Amino acid sequence: MIVWSCIVLGCIGGVLSAAIIVCRRFLADYGLCAIDVNSGGRTLDVAGGQTLLEALRSAEVFLPSGCGSRASCGLCKVRLTDGGGAVLATERPLLTQGDIRGGIRLACQVRIRGPIAIELPPDLLAVRLYRARLESAGMLTHDTRRLTFALDEPLEFHPGQYVQASIPTPDGPVFRAYSISGSSADKKRIELIVRLVAGGAGSTYLHRLAVGGQMDFAGPYGQFRLSDDPESELICVAGGCGLAPVKCIVEHLLSARPQARCRLFVGAKDSRDVMLMGFFGGLAGRHPDFSYVYSLSNPRAGPADWAGRTGMIHHAVAHELAPGGGRQAFICGPEPMIAAVTRVLIEKGLSRADIYADRFEAARTWTPAG
Amino acid sequence: MTESGFTEAAAIILAAIFTGNILLHYFLGMCSFLACSREISTAAGLGLAVTFVTVATAPINWLIYNCLLAPFNLTHLWLLAFITVIAGFVQVLEMVVERVSPTLYSALGIFLPLITVNCAILGASLFAIIRGYNVWQCLLYSLGAGLGWMLAIVLMAGLRRRMQYADMPAAFAGVASAMVIAAIMALAFMGLGGVIEMKLALSK
Secondary structure: OHHHHHHHHHHHHHHHHHHHHHHHHHOOOOOEEEEEEOOOOEEEEEEOOOEHHHHHHHOOOOOOOOOOOOOOOOOOEEEEEEOOOOOOOOOHHHOOHHHHHOOEEEOOOOEOOOOEEEEOOHHHHOOEEEEEEEEEEEEOOOOEEEEEEEEOOOOOOOOOOEEEEEEOOOOOOEEEEEEEOOOOOOOOEEEEEEEOOOOOHHHHHHHHOOOOOEEEEEEEEOOOOOOOOOOOEEEEEEEHHHHHHHHHHHHHHHHHOOOOOEEEEEEEOOHHHOOOHHHHHHHHHHOOOEEEEEEEOOHHHOOOOOOOEEOOHHHHHHHHOOOOOOEEEEEEEOHHHHHHHHHHHHHOOOOHHHEEEEEOOOHHHOOEOO | OOHHHHHHHHHHHHHHHHHOOOOOOOOOOHHHHHHOOOOHHHHHHHHHHHHHHHHHHHHHHHHHHHHHHOOOOOHHHHHHHHHHHHHHHHHHHHHHHHHHOHHHHHHHHHHOHHHHHOHHHHHHHHHHHHOOOOHHHHHHHHHHHHHHHHHHHHHHHHHHHHHOOOOOOHHHOOHHHHHHHHHHHHHHHHOOHHHHHHHHHHHO
């Protein structure tokens, strides 16, 4: 009885496996396909049947991607000028009508079945993979870790840019975006500030990584550029872990132009989440035109040892900032905070073009604003 | 086909769509029903994919049961065998559709991996055996079951779309109201039960 059961089930499984193998061999084999980048600028020959994102990665072109090809982050948007088939239902929620008309697709959903032509910004073609070793690490708050990595080769980046960490998982590597928080003077070292997100693949891995551990990064990504005008004042507003790129920007600005005018606003939930206050205190001592404000949105959730400002961070900006234009602003934090702060800054006389926002969410929904 | 044969075929299909709706009467395939019923186009695409796979796998499973499992007295293996067949078939189908028709693939393809473990598909294969249908009746029943599932999810998507504009207590919005709507739809579908029984009685 048992023998017959095994034989019959084995036969069914065998027939199905054979059918799948035959289909894989003859139906799912698309041969080599050519990807034309920037109308003849570069031609990549990749194996067909894989997604555009995987194919580009195999050809060492690293598009940003934060969700592990689940079509939920929208970071891997790319313009297709030829080929690629119809827009899939999985892409539609992340594409606007204008995107669809302009040929924008999600690279993680487009499957390569023939020749295809794409357009990539030159910045992205400069992105490459770096091998790094964790040099030192320490906790900044109860759930936030600062990690310093030594890179194998120097990485040229602008303050405010981010890298994608390749996180090994049982299903292959997934990429997670982290802003560079260290000074841009030292090209062979990058510093990240990572908050532990419950169940997050990237933050859990980075929090457990021991000193000396190896890690791969692709980068740099992000379009923020500091204004060259020495008279221009910089306003930085950070919520929670959004302080990471802001730290890099402020540090860079003050070392390049010690007399630069800069205001920093930092929002945190309660006193346990306050980080880098001593660091900014030191900067303010050396640079008279730099000042900072910390504000706690929910001080009663933590220990009652906070004597500073309380309330949502956009209220602090509205209260402290004098009206006037000609200033540049960098906001980094969760979406509702960015919306509220942007409103306040426009009321204060800043133009929308001078406000750069960087949405800083848990990995699955992370998207850079442009 | 004789007149009684035609009536019987119509009764099997109509009963599978309306009175014995696999979703609203047997509560099979609930997870994708609740998760994918926000947009009518998505619901229709998923419904079409489920119908397609149900119609294709139920006769295969019927043949496996009656030509392989029953003669060797191995009917206790039916669950294992059916699940294997459905999962393997969906894999093959996905590759064939992707190669043969990119248009069909863009409409159905993304749903195929989702429905590998849809219990409505397994349910249709099992019910066809339990009810002692022959292979043609099994084919008709699986078509009715698939169409019934599609009808239910498309109706649900339409209703949920209207519910978006309804002024509803926050705790009741989303899945809670969807469950109540599903229950009312099930009651409405059961109300059609008498019609089919009457038709069968008249034909005899």
